[in-house]
Amino acid sequence: MLKEKIYKMDYYSEKILTVLLLIFEYIAIIVAEKISLIIQNNIPYTAGKFYIPDIYFYLVIPAIYIFFVEHTKVNERFIFFWETMQRTFYAVLYSEIFCIIALYVFKSSNYLSRSYIVIFFMISFLSLYLFRQLLVKTCNRLNILKTPVIFVGNGKATEDIIYFTNHNNCFGIKVADIVEEIEDISQLRKNIIRKIEQLKVKTIIIAIPNLEKNKLLDLVEDIQPLVRNLMFVPNTVGIPVINLEVKKIYESNMLLLSIRNNLAKKTNRRIKRIFDIVFSLLTMVIIIPVSIIVMILIMIESPGAAPIFKHYRVGRGGTLFPCYKFRSMVPNAKEKLQEYLKNNPEAKIEWDKYFKLKNDPRITKIGKIIRKTSIDELPQFINVLKGEMSWVGPRPIIKDEIHYYGKYIKDYYAVLPGITGMWQVSGRSEIGYKDRVSLDVWYVRNWSIWIDITLILKTIKIVLFRKGAY
Template structure:
């Protein structure tokens, strides 16, 4: 089967000719393998932390951890909290894995400190070691897990066998998600096509479950009537280990959605949080912006000096940094700083070029960018390709006019493209990077840009910001979609 998703083709191969019983050894192997990997990751983190601690200047004596704590107590606590925070779930974004790993490490460290005090072993504690071990154990656990995920997916092993009910877009999206988010994937064993006759559909599903011995079924029909869905759930649930279904919540922000269970009424109450509506979260985002700016300033300033010199050599007399007014939070215009990547008379040259080139005019109207822009200088092509031209915007971040992560800053002529969603844009600071920059950049049509900006505003969390910065670095190095 070939599915078209988001402008790309994705293949799902299902053997229809011959039915194979599913081997469930992988379901038993994976938990053991994960525990083993986590144990090794913690031991390595402990050892590295000890080496760093004992080689720090002004360390009074050699710090050590008794074997019982080093090999048994500390790893056991960490493995418990990794399981408790559900780090190894299959249907989560990679940044959620990062978030859950962070909390698992945080809870583990607190519990380890308490345990050492309870067992009167507090003399083994060192404040510097606690900080060092926190950072290294977080990186070690996360990286070891990602390495295991990538290895398993590359070798196509340890994937959960799944029968899908419904052959529409929901099925396509789930398959695509599990294979593109650094999580343990799924093996599509079969897809039961949706039909009107619910009794026949139920028989088809049960027949596939019995033939294939599959223990996970996903009903991917969001618009299925409630009574029909209940009938399917009642008959299928006793036959499988995991039964999942896609509720009709398409279009609703789901990242910050919480499920409240009303047991007596047998109902679910869905709660949607607007994180950026809270002053505390806006302050956290602002603090993150300032700290990240200060951390990266040692890279930004030397690189900026080099770029300024090169621009002055190529375009003598022209200011190396220019400001262009963009629409900020609340619709207020602000001067957005960039390195000069165009010739001084850029606007006049653009109008003349568009007038003489109808195809370029169509491209400009669609993307607000040109692949072969006659205004761009030689140095400009390099700094735009690598996004270095946007480095001066860290000044806007420090001034509070922009954020490191947010919607792409727009000009006044672009406001009408947002329509009713312009309120979402006005609600936050525009960003140096964001969803648009890591999802195609210049190749993304404007309608998609708007939907990406709206998604970000409605689903914001600090972990999404961290993840987008990491993905931006990868995208910039690959030079994907930039011109």
């Protein structure tokens, strides 16, 4: 019974999911077209009502979009949240270009409207992404349409893969069984084949990164003919894998791993800078009114004290710059801290480890609120506009913290420090400095604009739920 149940689950889940994705993608495109038409036809001073013939509206355009969604592998299971956004963006971009070319080729360019093209680009991107997320959330909540997988190896690699698929907006996997790693490769092979025959599962993941090449080759040669998908975890521990590309040298049956350093390219640094400026200008509508209210409250609680103070931090290339923040502490904060640490040994240990205190005696009443909500960091958008900081990057450190980075300080120096970053969305004040350094290095070595967008979205979520900030 178990064998038949798992086999049917494996066989039908992929087919059902494929059909559901096609339906959701089609609906997403139709909805995007409808919304875009409503917006287009309500823009003042446009020349008449814009329309799209039914054959294009209901057939040609959705077909083109669905083709490029599949072509860019938007629905792949083992990809990050931000990679889904990236692939959806390119699918929409390619689709729009193809649609424009097709309309010109078939002499239907009179249906084109430049404003509609721009509107539809943005709306279709959001619609495709949100409809997909709706399907992902529904499937995961109901715990359905997950691919059954047999894992080989019961170590950390297996745990990490399972955790990844359950926490990254993936459609997920269902662990059918785990075959424990043993030294006897012949017996291990027999155990795997027996599980495949028992459960009829068509996806195998060999999660043993340190497995010897010859043993791995033996397993692959014997198992591959028995399954539909065979994956294995190569030994790439410590290598920044997000920007890693696989080059296939067919004649030698060899793989060449290429690692891109995105921030080494001037074009990417310019893109990051343009994003910072545009995002700063867009958010000023919210930042300025909130800042005025906060400054008034600070001046009421601490008369005579400047509502914004600057503290010199280490920036790109190791240069110091004035980092702006709203005042959240009493004017004699330094003296009060020294006295408190002297009389509280436990607080001294906490300060030496995190450079922060959960119960900081220097913080004012309004200071507790703006720190908890991270509003105290809003003035740093001035640093962003000045080119001293970025919206996303390693948090700016003081000179006394440089030694914590050791040999990785070059990674920190390579980029502008950020208002938010990997540390903030991964636990903030709840994680130690060693982990903070690892996160900063990971960000620098794996940067992409999509990671920046994702980290900003995650930061907003964390700030709203007030997790890990003090």
